[in-house]
Amino acid sequence: MPTAISELTTMRLGGPAREFAVATTSDELVALVRDADASGTPVLLIGGGSNLVVGDQGFDGLVVKVETSGVRVDGNSMSVAAGERWDTVVATSLSEGLAGLEALSGIPGLAGATPVQNVGAYGTVTSDVLDSLTVYDRETGTTEVWTPDRCGFGLHRQSVFKHSTRYVILDTTMSLRRSRSSDPVRYAGLAERLGVTVGDTVAAAEVREAVLDLRGQKGMVLDAEDHDTWSVGSFFLNPVLTKVPATASRAPQYPDPSGIKIHAAWLIQNAGFAHGYGTDFGNGTVSLSTKHVLAITNRGGATTADVMALASHIRDGVQAEFGITLVPECDLVGCSLN
Ligand SMILES: Cc1cc2nc3c(=O)[nH]c(=O)nc-3n(C[C@H](O)[C@H](O)[C@H](O)COP(=O)(O)OP(=O)(O)OC[C@H]3O[C@@H](n4cnc5c(N)ncnc54)[C@H](O)[C@@H]3O)c2cc1C
Structure with a gap:
């Protein structure tokens, strides 16, 4: 064991x-x-x-x-135990003729953690489809079925579960569409890859294939042979600012309920950290992915201290260049940036 x-x-x-x-x-x-x-x-x-x-x-x-298991499809509704592998859930939904999860293909991890940071990709987030979830509350010792309005999903990659140990998510139920057609494609890069315009629909299975392909090119699908995927995906959150400093005015920006969301990857790259940066830093066991600057990767033999050192160095470089402080997206347990 x-x-x-x-x-x-x-x-x-x-x-x-x-x-x-x-x-x-x-x-x-x-x-x-x-x-x-x-x-x-x-x-x-x-x-x-x-x-x-x-x-x-x-x-x-x-x-x-x-490692809990169980998938139940009932009409348009799909309930899954927390321990089910997320990408298998997506594949199963499509083979059951249910659409809505296709853009979330290839995201690592298990179904129970998807509400924790309201997992999202290519214009879809978990809360778009979540109908209810069963939660064990460690403070009250009770198990309850929650609707999504209790989950605090308002902000980017946030929920009441994120950075809290109070709740254990036992299962989730999603409300999907009985259709072989995808949801409207919401993300420009995905639309381009599919040869359609944003807002079009195509076969949901085609969206899954395109998403897996795009993610694979960025090292965002797990592959034990590829150190670019020995990561937590995006290490830093995309910052949400009330005002974008003039130095970062060229960064891609999107409206967000609490301000303006800007691309952390743009900030990192424009602060001088290129793909693969880090091989000359510290002992060289940690670097940015060679495919995506938002992923900090273990090249083999790294320690958590090595990762914290590179992450702190990147955060400080971005801070010095743009006056913006990047904050980790992942959960840090027993470790912190320097
Ligand atoms: C290559 C790669 C690509 C990624 N791409 C994306 C992406 O596109 N979009 C995205 O949003 N994320 C992405 N991620 C991040 C990650 O896959 C998701 O956050 C995923 O949902 C984490 O699931 P997990 O089961 O691995 O959670 P873990 O890492 O095991 O846990 C994460 C946190 O959730 C808690 N937790 C786990 N299970 C439960 C539960 N049942 N109840 C309560 N708390 C729980 C843990 O204690 C921990 O605090 C990526 C990661 C990698 C490595």
Whole structure:
């Protein structure tokens, strides 16, 4: 049974877990967390470990690997256990003749974590399709079915679950469309790849193929052989600002409910950090992906301290150039930027 957290995360980082357990049913998951809470043992839930960076000293508590299973399709509704692999859920929805998830193809991790940062890609976010979710509340010791309005999905990559250990998501139910046609294509790069205009619809399966292809080109589909994918995807959030400084006025910008969202990748690149940057930094075990500057990658043999050093260096470079402070998108447990 693995106790090295590095074996459970896509960055292959993290020291030992003091205790380790696998939950294969929702009841088991709740019981493990409830018992740990009763004995005052800290708990770290791990799904696919694709948005998590854990310190080199490991986790002084119980690590619970979520491996619950179950998919149920009922009309337009699809319910999935937290431990189901997300991309399998997307593929299953399409083979069941349900559309709506196609743009979320290829995102690593498990279904239970998708509401945590309201996972999104190519113009679709989880909250677009989420109908309800079952949540165990560690503070009250109760299990409840929630509607999405309780999840705090207003801001980019945020929810009440993000950076909180209070809730355990046990399953999610999504409301999809019974159709072989995709949702309207919302993202210019995807429309271009498909040879259509934004707003057009095509076969949902075609969108899935195009998304997998585009993601693969950016190292955004897991591939154990490719160190560009030994990452947490985007390491930094796209900053949302009330006013864009003149120095960053050429950065791609989008309206956001709380201001103007600008591309972190543009800021990083224009602060002088190119694809692959980092091989001459520190001991060279960590670098930006050679395909996408927003991904910090383990080139083999890296420690979490190495990742924190490069991430801090990138944040400081962007701060010096543009006066904008990048903030990590991933969850940092037992580690922080310098
Ligand atoms: C190559 C790559 C590409 C990526 N592309 C995208 C992308 O396009 N869009 C995007 O939004 N994200 C992307 N990500 C980030 C990541 O895949 C998502 O955030 C994913 O939802 C994380 O799922 P996970 O199961 O791996 O979560 P983990 O990393 O295991 O956990 C993340 C956090 O959620 C908590 N958690 C896990 N399961 C539960 C649960 N059942 N209940 C409560 N809390 C839980 C954990 O404790 C942790 O705090 C990418 C990552 C990689 C490596």
